[in-house]
Amino acid sequence: MNDGLPDVEESPAGAEPVAGRSLWGEAWQQLRGQRRVRACLWIVGVFTAAALYGEVVYRWHRYRDVTPAYQQSNLAAQYLPPSFLRHPWAGAPADGSAGHRFLAGCRRLAQHPLGTDGLGRDVGQRLLQGARIAFQVGIVTSLIAIPIGLLLGCLAGYFGGRTDDAIVWLYSTCASIPGLLFILAIALVAGKGLLGVYLGIGLTTWVGLCRLIRGEVLKHKPQAYVLAARALGLGPGRILFRHILPNVFHLVIVAFTLRFPAAIGTEVFMSFLGIGVQGEPSWGVMIANARLRLWQGVWWELAFVTLAIFLVVLAFNLLGDALRDALDPRLRTREV
């Protein structure tokens, strides 16, 4: 990515020039070969698809202005276990042929594959809505935090002096406030609901990225390609965002992947406390509900939510580690 400059130190004079492969190409090659990474990508893909499907369902119900099924209580189907635990012929009509009864049983099994909760709402549907909200939280908080961290980090690293002092002051102040309390305080001020979650997480988690980018820009600033760009008379904005930024952008990708599961965890926590999502089924809300019903032996809601969170968070964590290993050899966590 070094702006097309040949890597002088690596290829001795007179040797055949090696077919160039960019950092990204190489990283992709390296990642694609790992079975673990492929599995993680599948999980992330399924999660994204679930979130998009949930979004479509949500929009559709809002457009039609009806209460969606996952919000309506249906006391006839209360506490229905997941279908793989249900007896297919339980409650089937006694009359009719065997085939007829078999079909009716199958239909019933297909109705609530992951069971229902205490109000007879489908756990699977609610799980999808939870995926939608988790995905939204991950994306929106990244859209708040990453631009702030990136911009401030670039400015601090490149301009130095007073700008640097001010930005370092800002982030060391923010870093000294205990994270969770800061998030909760912002959410308290912003009011209950998703907005508070977005602002709370988004406005507090930019510090790490800002610090990283600042250090990296400081390292790139005295390099030859930046000096050359400056000698050509390019302005600071162009140098920063066209020349230096592509060289530090892998940090953003890694940061995004690693902050996604953290944001999901925080959202679950906040919704659980009751200051997060209001009146919609998020994973935190589901855990809060399932907790009370656990004592009545209704374990499947909690189990499925746990499984969903576990898989998504695990996939993002592993993917983040693999990406970091592939894109930033200095920060290897594997094969030290």
Next chain:
Amino acid sequence: MWRYIARRLLQMIPTLIGVMVITFVLFNVVGGSPALMTLGPHVSPRALEDFDEQRGFNKPLLWGWWARTRALADQDFARQAGAWRQVPGAEFTPPAGLRLPGRAAYVVPLAFALRPDTAYRLTLRYRAAAPAGQPAAEVLLRGAVLQSLPGAADGAAARLDFRTGAQTGATDLVIRVTAGALELRAAQLRRGMANPFDSQFAFYLRQLARLDFGVSSSLNQPVTRLLRQGVGPSLMLTVPIFCGQLAVALLLALVCAYYRDRWPDRVLVVAAVGLMSINYLVWIVAGQYVLAYRWGWFPVWGFASWRHLLLPVLVGVVSGVGVDLRFYRTILLDELYKDYVRTAYAKGLSPAGVLFKHVLRNALIPIVTNVVIALPFLYTGSLLLESFFGIPGLGYLGVNAINSSDVDVVRALVFIGAGLFMVANLLTDLCYAWLDPRVRLE
């Protein structure tokens, strides 16, 4: 060394100011009205004013001669009439304003009596037709004419400054319309400040200087006392968690380093990633249900004896050990590939001897940093663990404060947390400087 300490202490001042500014901005500037947030919209203006008075929220933000008062809410009659709707005889016609027909007196709808011996400023925008040379209306305070309003075309503004006497009731401010009719467009009342720098910010600084964090609105007790009561249980919970986590993670990391890239290492790394990915809530909920309720190994809830602490401590250690294990393992492995380790092996030392005598000692510097920097988080305890297991510590206090929008408690917790973090940061840097003389000279 002393010079280094002094320099680090000086560097802490801007951060401290920053924390003060951020907490102030968060709760006083962008937060809307804390009184409304805490007490809700269905409380009398008098109660809101008392709440604000106690916490200094009824002063100007930074400086100023005039402060808002809840005795009369700012009213723009283009849309709403608010309290003025109750004034007998007044006609509210939304886009035009509030019409007060002539030859009658109207009591300004103050929510409560004005303060004695205080300057007030009433600003009215109005339209009134009156014969030349005669006032259209007069504003009276306890029967005495304060000022007369001349006839005016649309949007004329009148500013009435007055001082209340020894006592002024809620019905003592009267508008008397003499001729025609008065059409009010907007009205606002401001309270004059004796000292323009007697502001919310000054109030907050004075509070902090006295280490007084205000009064909890939900528990009606001074926040300082609540904090003092909560620290003990919090520490009882978090100190064992902290020590247990450190011991377990360090031990397992040493096992990883000893068996690096063989099966014990692999299993532990996979387990650590797995532990990291299970949500904290699930540990608590499942632990409480299975271990305490189903199997009856521990008490489920409460804070009566040391046995009540066992399960929360266990949950805390298990849920946090994954991250630490990975961190310590990375540090140890980084150290293992250094030249001095190779030299030690070349001399024929045993692997265990190298690991414990050479590697662990050198790896201690980053480990100590990590440990010291985690110290301030001991004080809030764990927000969730405490509220789940009914341990009356600071975390429990914090969760309750957030649920009941108790601004003062949340602000105090944030501020003290930041202060402790800064102190811990200072200690880490001093440790560094003590261990590594190069740092001092930078």
